[in-house]
Amino acid sequence: MLIANNLTKIYQSGGQPLTVLKEVSLSVEPGGFLAVVGPSGCGKTTLLGLLAGLDVPSSGTVSLDGQDLAKLGEDARARLRGEKVGFIFQTFQLIPTLTAQENVQVPIELAHSRTGAQGRDGASARALELLARVGLAGREHHYPAQLSGGEQQRVAIARAFANDPRILFADEPTGNLDAATGARVIELLVELNRELGTTLILVTHDADLAARARTTLHLRDGAVVPDGTAA
């Protein structure tokens, strides 16, 4: 499903090259659940960005569902994400001017407006179904500011599943939530992963959370640390 080979990312920082990721390789099977863990600044987020095609590596390759991301332009990568990828962010990233339902509809409608397909009713029904699935039935007309942090993250989860993604990237999804809410959010993710067979890539520095994944990748200073030696 997802194969990365020797990913290296070098940023220019104050005129000096700064290597944030060093020859990271990994592979995840369809339906798999990978947790990327490591301390702050170890390159977790950078890795996630490269795997999802949000950014391009300085060297190395990423193959997502059989497609080499290096061969795709920015728009083609966006299209690929729109079709096959879902995202969950630490800061929820809901669009404040849209209601819960509209936020969930965004990926579907972006796809529709790309292909010129009709069927907004379908989008609407799908959004309501997903909101019900994350326990937000009846809150569809609320704006993000009217929802609690946990509710906002659940809207984000519903949005992440809106386009039936083959793979889901989650960046510290519980980072801004209290423990109890965070636990419920994780339950939901794991459940969906199990039911729908969606591949799940989770970035976290929470060891308990990582323990629930089938595979774990430890990063330190931009490089993979062999299992068991991570602090």
Add this chain to the structure above:
Amino acid sequence: MRRLRFILTLAWRESRASRRRLLLFASAISLGVGALVAIGSFTANLERGIRAQARELLGADLELSSGRPLSRRIEGILDSLVRTGARVTRRTTFQSMAYIRRTEGTRLVDVRAVGPGFPFYGEAITSPAGRWRGLDSTRIAIVDTSLLVALGARIGDTLVIGSAEFPIAAVVSEVPGHVTGGMNAFGSQVYIPARDVPATRLIVFGSRVRHAALVKFDDPRDARRLKAKARAIFTRERVSSQTADDTQRELTGVLDSLSTFLQFVGLIALLLGGIGVASGIGAFVAGKIDTVAVLRCLGASRPLVFAVYLTQAAALGLIAATAGAALGVATQLLLPRLLADVVPANVHFALEPGVVLGGIGLGVAVAVLFALRPLLEVRLISPLQALRRAYEIVPARARDPWRLAALGAVAIGVLGLCMSRNEIPQVGLGFAIAIGLAVGILSLAARGAVALARRVTRAPRFRARWPYVARQGLANLHRPRNQTRSVVIALGFGVGLLAMMYLVEANLMSFVRTSTGSVHGRPNLVFIDIQRDQEDGVQTAVLGAGPVIQIVPMIPMTITAVNGRTRDELLRENAATAPRRWTLFREYRSTFRDSTVSSETVVGGAWWHGRGEAAEGRPYPVSLSTELAADLRVKVGDAITWSVAGVPLETRVVALRDVDWARFETNFFAVFSTAALERAPRTSVLLTRVDDAGARARLQRAVSERFPNVTSFDVALIQRTLEAILDRVALAIRFMAILSLGTGALVLLGAVAAGRLERIREGALLKALGATRRQIERILLTEYVALGALAALVGIGLSMGGGWAFTHYVLELPFTVPAPALLLTFGVTALLVAVVGMTASREVFRRTAMEVLRDV
């Protein structure tokens, strides 16, 4: 002192990351300051010029002039002046047809026949140089360049005026005693020697001639003394007197009104900039929550934090205002060149430090005043927010006394600014109220437009039908920290001012065109001063080219008594009951006829029957216009005694008429019965229509050759002249409108900059969710087009209101809306905003989707 230094240091360091953005917010005031500095400095330069040149402008210390030859009494005074050492010369001014033998070109000109020694002050500049003094000894003409152009003539050609011929010796570019350009632009000027006037044989009965005597005293102050001493005599002898001081006062008076108006618009532009500053600072503060919370955690007090940000606002205001002032001085350098034709005196550029410093001070004051309220929000940021992030500031209580105080400070500040810029307190107060109203209406309109956009985007039907990109674009108008309202206000004002200018001009011009005969069937050629024995001849000449639409006799007369009381008695009555002065001193040109015409309606009394005969010793019937009756304080049944060529004529008012003066026809204050005036000495006016311009010119020439004293007006030419004058006035106002639009554009740029982070974050999110560049482009495009459309809507709405009010109440003309032009304005505004907005949003596309994972 140490505390102040600390505040300054902290303000400087804290501004590092956002200086460019803050400068952009502040730059909204630059154009306003620039306008005020440019207008203020230019006016100051010009007034200095007028003060220095007042005597040169008049050409003498004192000018006595009258519509009739100066009386013996006045000549006596002039003689006595000469005996005491003063010098006197003459100038006779009248209009006439002039033509060039060689090219056969004909044109109506202002003839100025000047005596030896004219002008006493200043210099007439001719080309070839030095030909002016030739007027003292030879029969020559010195003319305007415009005359040569119009008639296809050159120096050396022979100019025919009446029965005399004058070789053109030079063209003149500057003559004292004649304020060039502007409103005097109807005819070209021709200067001839005063002693050659009789040879033209043009001064005949009914001619409109202005006779002037110009005096130079040994001590120029004698002019004012004489004027004060002899005022009563001058009034009685119907002589108007003008000293150099009067000229200066009149010119600076006109200038002051124009400058005051332009400064008023400049002030509004500045305040719009202030609103831009306020909204920019508001968005800026919202982005500073973390910093402020951390500062507070580290022990900074609320006043300290407030002082730090206020210092930043003041410093940026100073930079923006200084840049604006520099821009103003640069504009001041250009203005004399742009306005060379309109300006009455030579303007020498001088830096006006007072005006420049005043402008900078004003800019800083506006920046600080408008920054106060949004900056107060920093007080509400709790140190706790450094630990637990909240995304919005806790809203303040509506009656927060500090916030009210800040609003009060803005109100008092604006009032203070207006009062300080006007010598008369009432005018300043009026300004402040007008500005408050203008900004208030704009603000309300903008609020309404934004609310409308919000309702539309939230309507279920809209959500169901519109594509996602369009909905998202519109929804962006009310994203958090949006500045939609201030952009709509600032842009709306600029668009509104431009559109209103256009509307008023379009309505005025369409009126001028209809009333000056562009419309088929209306007269477009007028012959005046036709003597009685020339009537048949002129009619015959005209009939060869077009119809005689109207031939109307005109008899000059004055009023000598009303209801048996003489003019002097009437003048001594108290102001409430006495007739208005103009009614007793003017020369009336009246006519006689048996019935009314289409441009008038009888609204009081009744018209007479037939020729309106009167029995021996009984008064003749007369009809007055309602305006004259009101100002003369007479009603139906009152008696008026007129003097017609020195013969008294007793009349009784029998009918009052409502006259549509706007129609380009011959209308009269007083209409007499045929029996009353048919034997009186008269001239006639003949109206005709000749569609072909060439045929019109040929007819004018033919009549002018046969009847030199008959003057003709080509109405199309008048129309063009009117258009040219309007254009010049419009230029100044349009300049200000474009400036306001520029301020609007700066506010827009500031708004885009303020929302920069939100836009980048949102763009990255959408990219992560699968949006292509094209889709994001469309979202932003929708947002900016909608913003432009809202601003245009508000602006055009205002312009229609303002344009209607001005056309209806001030010009008293019918108001029509030229829809295509307004639609074009609408489209262009939306396009302009879209281009500016998209250009300013390039960063959204430059950043990768990675930003969504970073906590920007």
